[in-house]
Amino acid sequence: MVIYASVFFLIFTCLAVIKNRSSRSARFLCAMMVSWFCAFLFLVFYLSRQNAYWSSVNKIFYIPPGVWNYLVLRIDMPENLLIRGMNLSVALFYYFTVRFALAFTGRNRDKKRIYLLLLIPAVLEILYFDPAAQLKLQEIFCGYSMASWSNYQMLNEVCSWIFRGQHVIYCLAGAWLLIYYYVRYPQVRFLKMYTLLNISCVVPLVVLFMALFFWLPQSLVRLTMKPGFWNYLIPSLNVGILSNSMFYVVFLVLYLLLIVLVLKFHTMEHYYQKDQINIETRMSTATMGINTLTHAMKNHIQGIRQEVDYLSEKYPQEQEIQSSAGFILDSCGICMQMLETANQQLKHKVLSMKLLPVDAAVDSVLDKWNKNSGRVPVVYQPEEKPGMAFLDEESMEEVLENLLKNAEEALRDTDGGQICIRLKKNKGWAVIEISDNGPGIAEEDREKIFIPFYSTKGSSNNWGIGLAYCHRVIKAHGGRIAVDSKVGEGTTFSVSLPLI
Structure with a gap:
């Protein structure tokens, strides 16, 4: 059952990753499973090649006697090839485990030197415990007389424990990265649940x-007294653990959970992925009644038109009537445009989020802002590049432009007005x-500025929709927006976005 489940899950995982190959962590998950299955398969073939007793093998692998007899009689693969395949699969499994954790948490992104350093122990392990290398070492230490066998065994034991320690370190490092990422970084609820699923599976x-x-790496080949002939050893598996039926119950449950995990990867392909994957976050604004409001006002404006x-015709x-009629029609056009803008901002909106650098969104807005002449100067002070976040580029630019326009309007009657943008990172x-040195906002107004249709400005062109829209966009990103202001000193709006 375990073998068949392994084959099924391997095919399922490969198909899922081929379909969604843009996810690096999904590719490493698939590589882990391929290594797992290959190591398992090479071990079974090696045991069958050594004609191990079915009763002993069945306690661990639950292989039917007919299948085992077929493997013993039909599998004719060289032992050296099977040992190399087993060593390669095991070493790569631990390497892909830490790479999976690094890819999932976004650590050391695109740092090839670190990946090569992590790969070096696996390469050394594969080379050292290669059957040809082991036979050569035995010839150097002992020759065919076996006189200095204890020295060779001591060297092998030390190397085995070093590489086993490296396996444990890789696994602990991967687990620590996932747990640390869950505790500290994903501020988005979906990502926290997704990270927890990875840890639990x-x-x-x-x-x-x-x-x-646990017994690998280990030398499984031995010289004999006759040159050209070697003995192959049967590893001593931990039957106490592996013969327990609960081992396989847990194993099959994990397969089912990992199928869910791969499906979650597929979900992420639809929700969170650079270039291809979008997250659809709907901002519910139905309670505002904006559709009803705009429809009714448009009807009245159309009646005025x-x-x-009629009067113009x-x-x-009458020149005075014609002049007044033109003014009224222009005002109606402005009102219709404002209603359309309000309707676009306050209706249900779908955010198409992509994994983007946060500073890129700020740079894009500043480029557009600086191209327009006659505006208040903006000082950009990036303390550091904070990293990547899932952003709807268009909506985020609208938010930043809106905040810049608010700051500019606040400085309209201020001499020496200046706007300052700061970009920094704070605990994930x-x-x-975005700050200005304008007149500031009174305390009683600060509590209401994010309420739709509330405005502190006396302009008839402002309906108090902008900050309400900003608030909803930032909340849909899983972020926060806050204001700090003192009357006579200026105002600072802070937009906080969760980093990935």
Whole structure:
């Protein structure tokens, strides 16, 4: 059953990753499973090649006697090839485990030197415990007389424990990265649940793998007194753990959970992925009644337009009437445009989020802002590049432009006005601060500025929709927006976005 489940899950995982190959962590998860299955398969073939007793093998692998007899009689693969395949699969499994954790948590992104350093122990392990290398070492230490066998055994034992320690370190490092990422970084609820699913599935799977292959690396080939002939050893598996039926119950449950995990990867392909994957976050604004409001006001404005057209046609020679009619029609056009803008901002909106650098969104807005002449100067003070976040680029630019326009309007009657943008990182959050040295906002108004249709400005062109829209966009990103202001000193809006 375990073999068939392994084959099924391997095919399922490969198909899922081929379909969604843009996810690096999904690719490493697939590589882990391929290594797991290959190590398991090479071990079974090696035991069958050594004609191990079915009763002993069945206690661990639950292989039917007919299948085992077929493997013993039909599998004719060289022992050296099977040992090399087993060593390669085990070493790569631990390497892919730490790479999976690094890819999932976004650590050391695109740092090839670190990846090469992590790969060096696996390469050394594969080379040292290669059957040809082991036979050569035995010839150097002992020759065919076996006189200095204890020295060779001591060297092998030391190397085995060093590489086993490296396996444990890789697994602990991967587990620590996932747990630390869950505790500190994902501020988005979906990501926290997704990270928890990874921890609950992958960590037990690694523990089960270590229980099955705890004895590797190990030399399985021995020289004999006759040159050209060698003995191959049967490894001493931990039957006490592996013969327990609960081992396989847990193993099969983990397979089912990992199928869910791969499906979650598929979900992430639809929700969170650079270039291809979008997250659809709907901002519910139905309670505002904006559709009803705009429809009713448009009807009244259209009625005013018709009456003005009627008066304009009835008194074509009256210049004062024509002038007033033109002014009224222009005002109606402005009102219709404002209603359309309000309707676009306050209706249900779908955010198409992509994994983007936070500073890129700020740079894009500043480029557009600086191209328009006659505006208040903006000082940009990036303390550091905070990293990557899932952003809807268009909506985020609208938010920043809106905050810049508010700051500019606040400085309209201020001499020496200046706007300052600061970009910094704070415990897994990217913080964008937009400050002005204007008149500030009174305390009683600060509590209401994010309420739709509330405005502190006396302009008839401002309906108090902008900050309410900003608030909803930032909340939909899993972030926060706050204001700090003192009357006579200025105002600072802080946008906090969760980093990935």
